[in-house]
Amino acid sequence: MPRIAVITGASRPGSVNKSVAEWVLAQVAGRTDADFELVDIDDFNLPLLDEAYPAAYQNYENPATKSWSAKISEFDGFIFVAHEYNHSAGPVLVNALSYLNAEFNNKAAGFVSYGSMGGARAVEHLRGTLSELQVAHVRNQVMFSLFTDFENFSEFKPTEQSTGTFAPMVDQLVSWAKGFATVR
Template structure:
């Protein structure tokens, strides 16, 4: 069964990020085309990148990196819950992505973003980083506005129109995640010759 992680993108106290991720998990709970799991970056206590070797070598020295690597390796695809911060992706998510490399290769990702402009700039910046990690990111994106999808900018209450964009993105993501499994198999066959 295809496994997809719903990855939080913030760890700041009071952040609405986890509530958005939990909403996504609740919305996909009845699907039979993949298994979904919430992965909370805050649970891994990742400091600013503190590994002595580039991630591509997988020569991890720290227990937090090893735990993060093991968890991310379990999945075929990812839904990144990203907020826009200073016209880019939040620093916690960018830092977490920087810890790893091969664990993400030849997998698929989709985005659920939010911010004053729906988090669009965060997603655009993440697309570049994910391309470098060899993650195929789907075109459909879910974007929530702080002005219309949050009550008092702090309680997540998506409009029907915004909420309706999730299923098409997940439909596209599950297909791509399954397709990328064959890419990983082909890559494995090439490297084991």
Template sequence: MAPATAAAVAGLPKIAIITGSTRPGRVNDSVAAWVAAELAGRTDATFEVVDIADFNLPLLDEAYPAAYQNYQGDHTKAWSAKISEFDGYVFVANEYNHTVSSALANALSYLNAEFNNKAAGIVSYGSMGGVRAAEHLRNLLAELQVAVVRNQVMFSLFTDFENFADFKPTEQNAGTLAPMIDQLIPWAQGFATIRTPQAAAV
């Protein structure tokens, strides 16, 4: 998908807005598109929607643990290259069976080092705001050495979706996005100095 902002500006953190579902008829992509549109006017980072459906990731089929980065599949190599581009992430996580979707968990399982020492925020949704999916996602990301900011965006299927399908967020819930991004961007900048220690010494 095309970047949500103008061309990337040198020196600004680059943030991926990652979809969390690949199901036919999903609403996840509309939530991700809304996030991108809301952030398009910011000048302190660049944002890009990354749709996991575009990478056609099968149930994890790599023979070696992700930490080895000994990738065999072209789909894995493409996924690795894309994730490596970013300084931070916004995960759009839907709750399914009281946890994060299997599609997102599978996508995360493919990689390791590409996520290390980066920051993330979570936009969740579900019958209870996707809170259980978000909590489980925080644990998955911790194992990948991704630091998740405290602030979180939560949408309810009952109040933020018309007929459980058309995403129309309430003003109150929509207003929680900017404070989360305000936390995410400094963390993304800070972790960049950890990944490149020489930059901190300049």
């Protein structure tokens, strides 16, 4: 059975990112076709990329990088909870992705994003980064608007229309994660 990480994409105090990630985890709780685990980037204390060697070498020197590498290696797929920041993906998530390479190769990813435009631009940029890491990203995407899915821009209250896009994304992700197990 594939293992899927639900990865947070922000660490700023007061961020709604973790509440969205917890919602994702609650939505997949009853599924029997994959195991899902919340992975909070903030738990790894990754400073701005500070490894001496490129990630492709896997010559990690720092304990935080080694811990992050070991965690990501456990999974067959990922759901990235991404917010839009300056018309791109949040810097904490981009930094965390930059630490590794082979640990992501030949795995699948899906996106749950949010922002003023549903986080669409964040995911556009993440797709390019993940392509370079050889992560196959599914087409279906879940997008939440700060205007309709958050009360006072801070309390996550997703609309039925937005939540209806979640199951198709996860179905496709689980299928792809299973398929890529044969490649690895």
